[in-house]
Amino acid sequence: MSESEKLSDIKDLGEFALIEQITKNFKLKNKSSHFGVGDDAAVILISDQEVSLISTDMLIEGIHFDLMYTPLKHLGYKSVAVNVSDICAMNGTAEQITVSIAVSSRFSLEAVEELYAGIYLACEKYKVDLVGGDTSTAVSGLTISVSVIGRAKKSQVVYRNGAKEFDLVVVTGDLGAAYMGLQLLEREKAVFKANSKIQPDLDGYDYIMERQLKPEARVDVIQFLKDLQVQPTSMIDISDGLASEILHICKASKVGCHLYDDKIPIDTKTSLTAIDFNLDPTTCALNGGEDYELLFTIKQEDFDKIKGNPHMTVIGHITDEKDGIYLIDKNESAIALKAQGWKHF
Ligand code: ADP
Numbered sequence: 001m002s003e004s005e006k007l008s009d010i011k012d013l014g015e016f017a018l019i020e021q022i023t024k025n026f027k028l029k030n031k032s033s034h035f036g037v038g039d040d041a042a043v044i045l046i047s048d049q050e051v052s053l054i055s056t057d058m059l060i061e062g063i064h065f066d067l068m069y070t071p072l073k074h075l076g077y078k079s080v081a082v083n084v085s086d087i088c089a090m091n092g093t094a095e096q097i098t099v100s101i102a103v104s105s106r107f108s109l110e111a112v113e114e115l116y117a118g119i120y121l122a123c124e125k126y127k128v129d130l131v132g133g134d135t136s137t138a139v140s141g142l143t144i145s146v147s148v149i150g151r152a153k154k155s156q157v158v159y160r161n162g163a164k165e166f167d168l169v170v171v172t173g174d175l176g177a178a179y180m181g182l183q184l185l186e187r188e189k190a191v192f193k194a195n196s197k198i199q200p201d202l203d204g205y206d207y208i209m210e211r212q213l214k215p216e217a218r219v220d221v222i223q224f225l226k227d228l229q230v231q232p233t234s235m236i237d238i239s240d241g242l243a244s245e246i247l248h249i250c251k252a253s254k255v256g257c258h259l260y261d262d263k264i265p266i267d268t269k270t271s272l273t274a275i276d277f278n279l280d281p282t283t284c285a286l287n288g289g290e291d292y293e294l295l296f297t298i299k300q301e302d303f304d305k306i307k308g309n310p311h312m313t314v315i316g317h318i319t320d321e322k323d324g325i326y327l328i329d330k331n332e333s334a335i336a337l338k339a340q341g342w343k344h345f
């Protein structure tokens, strides 16, 4: 390479621009490759009516988890749950996983078995089978990569790109708790590092800690939607925070939206902890991430079917693309939602 050729720094690009850059020129060849890059899972045709759903997620020590406060069993559970969540986001059912690990010699057999105890617990919970994987040594640390295979009727698959003007925006559960759990664990870690005689004070924080350490995929919500005969028009799971995910839906669907600040479901403990940390609870819900709740849009006529359901909250509506993507706050002022820079580069 000549000296005049300037290399681009990937940290200026961000995760999504990087993915787009490396995948945009690839053309799908096989008829069975129904939908490739760009949604929560790829969609592979297995018959005229049925599809296979495939997704991969990687967890890396020092980036995605800190073993100072993450029990290996929880980590194993989480690595499966976050993958199952991507199948939920397509309105499908997860059936198999493969698990690949790279482990440095710092880890004992018992440690790896503990990780797998969590993986097996999640396999029980989500009724998925471990059908393969790969194992390697690593120079340092621990990396876990899980792939999940799911199934759905072709007509039931929900993509990110189907939201239409006037659709309602719905979110499941509550948001921001996983982020506050992380803040708390990081704070206690810092206290412990400064003085190892001080034991972590995590009493009363069970909910937010569990949301961080042992998230669940909303397979229950996928079943509710089936029972209620609601087919969302678009859907995504919330791994990177509400703001980032609604932007994905709006971009893929070529629409805008209005979300209402006071409608965003936030647990009381999350709010109190946020205030304690001098953080705005709404900002935590918008940008925190790792809640693994579902964000979806429904037709207005389906509202009566979900009305009063304690697991689902309408937080706004879809608008025309040229209206933009806004959060309306209590004073009725509109704040443009922006993608958060990513944390991992
Ligand atoms: P999610 O947050 O739902 O796990 P990601 O943001 O990780 O999704 O990925 C977005 C899309 O880009 C997905 O379709 C994923 O399969 C694809 N993708 C991510 N990284 C790569 C890569 N290195 N090569 C090809 N496709 C990728």
Ligand code: MG
Residues within 6 Å of the ligand: 040, 085, 086, 089, 236, 237, 238, 239
């Ligand atoms: Mg996803």
